[in-house]
Amino acid sequence: MHNVSKGTLEVICGSMFSGKSEELIRRIRRAEFAQQHVQVFKHSLDTRKTIEHINAHSGYKYPATAAESAHAIKESLLPETYIIAIDEIQFFDENIVPLCMELIGQKKRVIVAGLDLDFRGLPFGKMPELLSLSDNVTKLKAVCNNCGADAHHTQRLVSGKPADFNDPLIQIGAEDCYQARCRNCFEITYNNYKSTQKNFKFYGI
Ligand SMILES: [Zn+2]
Incomplete structure (x- = not known):
């Protein structure tokens, strides 16, 4: 069916509330219309709503296998799966x-x-490598919760205030502790000093 020598890697990235999961579901449904065999995975860490679905903030959802590791995905793959x-x-x-x-x-x-x-505001996990190795990147933007501009940052708030730089990297939550922010409105508390991207030392931005 597919006369190609190798497969492809597509990466959909962006901040929270940028519509990543909706875009992933859209591509899965499109493949299903073409009767291509699809397997869908999500990390078992993300238990916001149900563990067996991809949950987009818009309310879209799609059945998914929860996996705790790359190895667990590999073990679950069926030979006939194309996507x-x-x-x-x-x-x-x-x-x-x-x-x-x-x-x-x-x-x-x-x-x-x-x-x-x-x-x-730093590259997350293995995303930089995946972006570099991919065939195709879709970077989606959310709307800044403060000013309405295009947003590509995920702002974590603790009791309504910007989280501290040294807080744990992973904290599952939704609208109550995360917002989409543009570069100008993104804030991080660093070493007890409230800082914005204007004097944010990493990457000199
Ligand atoms: Zn803004």
Whole structure:
């Protein structure tokens, strides 16, 4: 059916509330219309609503297998599967990169979605490598909760205030502790000093 020598890797990235999961579901449904065999995974860490679905904030959902590691995904794959879709890819361990490359070598179409930046405004997990190795990148923007501009940052709030730089990297939540923010409105508390991107030392931005 697919006269190609290798598969492909597509990455859908952006901040929270940018529509990543909706876009992933859209691509899965489109493949299903073409009767291509799809397996969908999400990280078992993300238990916001149900563990068996990808949950988009818009209310869209799609059945998914919850996996705690790249190895668990590999163990679950069926030989007839052509498309492997993985949501919340940033939560997976470092073995997710070689797994994606292995699947591409097996002529599979791999579609992953996830946060490219963490709450500190730094590249998240293995996303930089996946973005570099991908065939196609879709970077989605949310709307800044403060000013309405395009937003690519995920702002974590603790009791309504910007989280501290040294807080734990992973904290599952939704609207109550995360907002989408533009570069100008994104804030992080660093070493007890309230800081904005204007004097944020990492990357000199
Ligand atoms: Zn803004």
